[in-house]
Amino acid sequence: MDRKLASNILALYVVKGLQYLISFVTFPFLTHVLQAQAFGAMNYAASVIQYGILFTDFGFDLSATREIAIARDDKAKIAAIFWRTMLAKSGLMLISMAVLGAATAFVPDWRALAPVFLFSLTNVVASVMFPTWYFQGMEELRVASVISVLARALLLGFLLLLVKSPADVNLAVVLQAAPMILAGLFWWFTQWGLPRPHWVKPSRAEITLSLRNSWPFFLSALSTSLYTTATTTLVGLYAGVLQVGYFAAANKLLVNVQGLISLLVQATYPRIAQLAHNDKPAAVRMIRKALLVQGGAGVVLTLILLIGAPWLMPLLVGRDLAAASPVMMWLAPIVLLSAFSYVFGMQSLLPFGQERYFSRVLIVAGVINVAGLLLFLPGHGAVRAAQVVLLVETWIVLAFWWRARRVLKEAAA
DSSP states (O other): OOHHHHHHHHHHHHHHHHHHHHHHHHHHHHHHHHHHHHHHHHHHHHHHHHHHHHHHHTTHHHHHHHHHHHTTTOHHHHHHHHHHHHHHHHHHHHHHHHHHHHHHHHSHHHHTTHHHHHHTTHHHHHHHHSOHHHHHHTTOHHHHHHHHHHHHHHHHHHHHHHOOSGGGHHHHHHHHHHHHHHHHHHHHHHOOSSOOOOOOOOOHHHHHHHHHHHHHHHHHHHHHHTTTHHHHHHHHHHHOHHHHHHHHHHHHHHHHHHHHHHHHHHHHHHHHHHHHHHOHHHHHHHHHHHHHHHHHHHHHHHHHHHHHHHHHHHHHHOGGGGGGHHHHHHHTHHHHHHHHHIIIIIIIITTTTOHHHHHHHHHHHHHHHHHHHHHHOTTOOHHHHHHHHHHHHHHHHHHHHHHHHHHHHHHHO
């Protein structure tokens, strides 16, 4: 690990610490003020709008990141990648907002929560405004993290001041999307920390090619959503927004804890992708180190959540959502499983060109999850959903490991 990578990881964890301070205030504040029903409605809408974000991202967070990481010393090529990606994402954003806006008027459950759904569309705009994938490819995530955390800190005061009851749920939705929009505007106007590539007009063929190259990654993300986002959506459809509140409260804490491990992945993925292109044995050595570090962190964090859930959940989310504790206990092992799936999947299979296998695994996982939820969720709630998700995550790790062991063996030779 060289000095730049080490400083990048250290800076990310410093900034992540600040983000956790903000989240430590925001998450309990929203669960206490909005209470179970409004908190569930907000997360139900977010799970549906997430499909618009997925379509808008279209896998560029992996494909464009890898392209930029490989072409890091070629400014002309970086500019071409940047602008064709930005234009592609902007077009997909407009399509997403139009389709989701229209769907809200036709689906009865969504129409009943129409204001929350429509205000949640600001998250689609936020996903385009701040090009995190560009910072990641250039190994400048610490810059992106600083900008985003400052924007979140700035708007936290408005959230605490203006959101006072469940009736303010729409405002809470907008104020949670606003930081990334503000961060994006700040960077576009100042270019602080990382200059914006010079303008290069992409042709329609180049944009089409960019979409085609990102297609396997988009399928992977869409498939992933079938065992992540779809879970919340199906809980809402079958069990109601109250059960969504219980599942979302536990899942948000899980995601925050997983973020401690995903920071390592974000910092090392561009370097592994570059080494896989230029020095395969070095890439394998780095992946093995990642397995030890991420696996160890996964064990510790899983035990903390598993043992501490009965005390952590009531403290963090309040009495109205204290029933989320059993859900958290079932979700806790996913921290360890995700640590391994990052290593065998994103950090091993993708850098070595195994996108199709990666996508197929996630497609099957999504099908298993949806089938499991449709079969076992009716008549139950958030706990049953957590059990199905845990089963699916276990299958993913095993499937990634099965192929990664052969790929890494060949690369190390």
